[in-house]
Amino acid sequence: MSHETILTLSLIVLLLPLFNFVVLVFFGRRLPRQGDWLGTSLLFVGLALSAVILYTKLTAYHDETIQATITWVNFGNVPGFGPMKMDLGIMVDNISAIMLVVVNIVSALVHLFSIGYMQGDVRYGRYFSYLGVFTFSMLGIVLTNNFFLMYVSWELVGLSSYLLIGHWFEKKSASDAAKKAFVVNRVGDVGMFIGIMILFAQFHTFSFDAIFTGMQAGQVPFGSEPWLTAAGILIFCGAIGKSAQFPLHVWLPDAMEGPTPVSALIHAATMVAAGVYLVTRTFAMMTADALMFIAYIGAITAFISATIAIAQNDIKKVLAYSTVSQLGYMVMGLGVGAYTAGFFHLSTHAMFKAGLFLGSGSVIHAMHHALHHSHDHQTDPQDIRNMGGLWKKMPITFWTFLVYTLAICGVPFTSGFLSKDEILAGTLAYGNLTGNYFIPIIGFFVAGLTAFYMFRVVILTFFGEHKDQHRLDSIHESPHVMTIPLILFAVLSFFFFFTGNLNPISVQGWFVNAVERPVSVVPAGVAAAGKEVFEESLHHAHAPAMVLSLIVAGLGMLVAFATYYWKKINADAVAERLKPVHQFLVNKWYFDELYEFVFVQGTKGIAWAYNWFDSKVIDGIVNGVGRWTMAVTHGTKEAWEEGHAGAIAYMVVMGFISFYAGWVTGSALLPTAVGVWGMAGYGLLSLGVAGMTFFLFYVGVGGFDNKIIDGLVNFVATLAGFFGLLGRKFQTGKVQTYLAFAMFAVMVFFLWFR
Amino acid sequence: MNAFFRDVLVFLQNPGLTHFLIISALLFSMGIFAILTRRNAVMVLMGIELVLNAANINFIAFSRYTTGTFDGQVIAIFVIILAAAEAAIMLAIVLNIFQNFNTVNVDEINQLKD
Numbered sequence: 001m002s003h004e005t006i007l008t009l010s011l012i013v014l015l016l017p018l019f020n021f022v023v024l025v026f027f028g029r030r031l032p033r034q035g036d037w038l039g040t041s042l043l044f045v046g047l048a049l050s051a052v053i054l055y056t057k058l059t060a061y062h063d064e065t066i067q068a069t070i071t072w073v074n075f076g077n078v079p080g081f082g083p084m085k086m087d088l089g090i091m092v093d094n095i096s097a098i099m100l101v102v103v104n105i106v107s108a109l110v111h112l113f114s115i116g117y118m119q120g121d122v123r124y125g126r127y128f129s130y131l132g133v134f135t136f137s138m139l140g141i142v143l144t145n146n147f148f149l150m151y152v153s154w155e156l157v158g159l160s161s162y163l164l165i166g167h168w169f170e171k172k173s174a175s176d177a178a179k180k181a182f183v184v185n186r187v188g189d190v191g192m193f194i195g196i197m198i199l200f201a202q203f204h205t206f207s208f209d210a211i212f213t214g215m216q217a218g219q220v221p222f223g224s225e226p227w228l229t230a231a232g233i234l235i236f237c238g239a240i241g242k243s244a245q246f247p248l249h250v251w252l253p254d255a256m257e258g259p260t261p262v263s264a265l266i267h268a269a270t271m272v273a274a275g276v277y278l279v280t281r282t283f284a285m286m287t288a289d290a291l292m293f294i295a296y297i298g299a300i301t302a303f304i305s306a307t308i309a310i311a312q313n314d315i316k317k318v319l320a321y322s323t324v325s326q327l328g329y330m331v332m333g334l335g336v337g338a339y340t341a342g343f344f345h346l347s348t349h350a351m352f353k354a355g356l357f358l359g360s361g362s363v364i365h366a367m368h369h370a371l372h373h374s375h376d377h378q379t380d381p382q383d384i385r386n387m388g389g390l391w392k393k394m395p396i397t398f399w400t401f402l403v404y405t406l407a408i409c410g411v412p413f414t415s416g417f418l419s420k421d422e423i424l425a426g427t428l429a430y431g432n433l434t435g436n437y438f439i440p441i442i443g444f445f446v447a448g449l450t451a452f453y454m455f456r457v458v459i460l461t462f463f464g465e466h467k468d469q470h471r472l473d474s475i476h477e478s479p480h481v482m483t484i485p486l487i488l489f490a491v492l493s494f495f496f497f498f499t500g501n502l503n504p505i506s507v508q509g510w511f512v513n514a515v516e517r518p519v520s521v522v523p524a525g526v527a528a529a530g531k532e533v534f535e536e537s538l539h540h541a542h543a544p545a546m547v548l549s550l551i552v553a554g555l556g557m558l559v560a561f562a563t564y565y566w567k568k569i570n571a572d573a574v575a576e577r578l579k580p581v582h583q584f585l586v587n588k589w590y591f592d593e594l595y596e597f598v599f600v601q602g603t604k605g606i607a608w609a610y611n612w613f614d615s616k617v618i619d620g621i622v623n624g625v626g627r628w629t630m631a632v633t634h635g636t637k638e639a640w641e642e643g644h645a646g647a648i649a650y651m652v653v654m655g656f657i658s659f660y661a662g663w664v665t666g667s668a669l670l671p672t673a674v675g676v677w678g679m680a681g682y683g684l685l686s687l688g689v690a691g692m693t694f695f696l697f698y699v700g701v702g703g704f705d706n707k708i709i710d711g712l713v714n715f716v717a718t719l720a721g722f723f724g725l726l727g728r729k730f731q732t733g734k735v736q737t738y739l740a741f742a743m744f745a746v747m748v749f750f751l752w753f754r
Numbered sequence: 755m756n757a758f759f760r761d762v763l764v765f766l767q768n769p770g771l772t773h774f775l776i777i778s779a780l781l782f783s784m785g786i787f788a789i790l791t792r793r794n795a796v797m798v799l800m801g802i803e804l805v806l807n808a809a810n811i812n813f814i815a816f817s818r819y820t821t822g823t824f825d826g827q828v829i830a831i832f833v834i835i836l837a838a839a840e841a842a843i844m845l846a847i848v849l850n851i852f853q854n855f856n857t858v859n860v861d862e863i864n865q866l867k868d
Contacts, residue, residue, distance in 0.1 A: 733864025
């Protein structure tokens, strides 16, 4: 299989979901079952093709990067900038091939699950078309080889997220959540755009390869390394927004308003992973400072969200915060330099987090049916305090959910154990290298918290006693379309698929061999610890990290069981004792309230200020001009006589202006005033002009028209009348007088014109 | 004084062109006076006749004393004929005026004014 074949296949994989979207948008209504089978089958075809691509890539072209680029537009020589052209292209290297498979698996299985979950939904067909456009955009992010296409796909993914979160837009909370997701994403995207533009301004290209080559040759943005760090951090801003890192994590829990399969696809496995993917793509250009920033943000995010998760009662909210926490893990892993570990965790997390969400979807679906059956519309089907004892009634859901939980807690034999372990080892290595143990401490603490809150959910949902026996009776297992994806994800959460190595606690295998940390192209002075140095330290940190992680995970599970299963610790009492802390956690660290106060009220305040300026000042000026025009037209005579202060002031000013006008006229017309008479004439002329100007203002333009122009006309008419009256005297009516006049005229002619 | 009277006598005893011209001028003025001042329309007509006759005298005098031909006399005959025709028409107009206005006082026939 040649390069071209691989590229063509990846293009097909990219375009299949787009085709699905277009068909469903235009013909969805007419297709049987509104076309859900079309989307699902196309996705499975895409999945098969991606598997083929991955296999071929890893066997035949293991260390190559296969790219194809076309020139989209060539601006030629731009003045002041130099040659500028924009290339677009796709690249298939190991991480994009792996991501192709990950995205397609999750998307295909979510499509399958949605057939059962969204049955009877009011906008069934549109839902599947939006899933299609999302998958297309996500694959766009994965396959692109330049920043421009990545930004375009980035925005498209944000759009699809908005559309899907707001699927039930009649509910105000859902449409609000969709808006919040999009706006918060956008904030991150602004930073990313600035970062991309910094790179473009320096390297005149968007292509990753070209930029990295330029950097390796020594070029840095604007010739200074701080700018390179800035560019790296700004591009990471996009990941902060998209992957819900602190401080832009607030949209992800609200995004749970969307249907659960959407949460599984977008907000667990793929879209939020896009940010992490971006960091892996741009890893080579990150300086040590940028990487440290990334690591800290990741650690802080992981910590904050894990603490919030332990106090939440809605099953989807717990999973949402768990996602934020695990994303923080991935970002932290990448930040400390554990590139392979971060990407590994991304892939494994996609599987078991999607499974967790689909499992919770299965539970919610069952609870919905049971509540509907008993005509109960008050109880929240998503609240874990309303659940319990479900393991007997929903065995498949329970056992798969348990597998996912074990994976996320990092229990051996699961894939999650391997990836989490790698990250923790990476943080320990970082700590050993830099002496900064803040990050590893956070990492291990969060691992313990993760185990605690996940098992809390499992115990409260599946074990224990259900409050309402009647309701419990009407709960039953979900249909096959929904349980098959659960089983598949559970299978994929085992370690074997990611290593191909029979040792359950060894990470060595095809995955880590395929995903190697790229060599940094950053100038040596600001680069982080080199690959070899880091891997050396990693090697030594492996064993202690594994032991520590097992200990903290075990502790977390123990506490969870003790509190909720064996009931040795009373959770409510603890919450009472630590009421301020508990409230702080339940209210999500009051982030939403803070943002509301600072940004929302702040924006409203600025808007109010602008509105005031516009209506009072701008409109005041406009109205004032109108009133001034009217005053000038009507003449200020009446106002002057009435004593209006404004009019008098106006006339004073006009007086000065008139005097000045007269002076100017005088000096212009008599530049060489000679002698006294010259001066007198000069003065007289000035006063004359001044008087006239003043008179004009006094009378006003309207007055000018009324009194002077009309006066002239009337005067002419009066004159004509006078002469006419004079002439009338000749008209006596007597013939003899006329004859006499004629005679007189003849004599005058005779005598004068001889 | 004596010279003057002697000249006057010579003038008076030797009639020439000038004497006739003086006569016609006098007649002409009297005719104009009559046109412009008489109130009766028929009197105005008489004034017109006087003017015409003055012109006649002028023509004949010039024809006798300047050219020896009879052009002036012939023109005078034409004028007399024309005067007669004109008098007839004028009297007809005056008759009509009398029938309209019941007066022949030209001062009272002033309806052409304003």
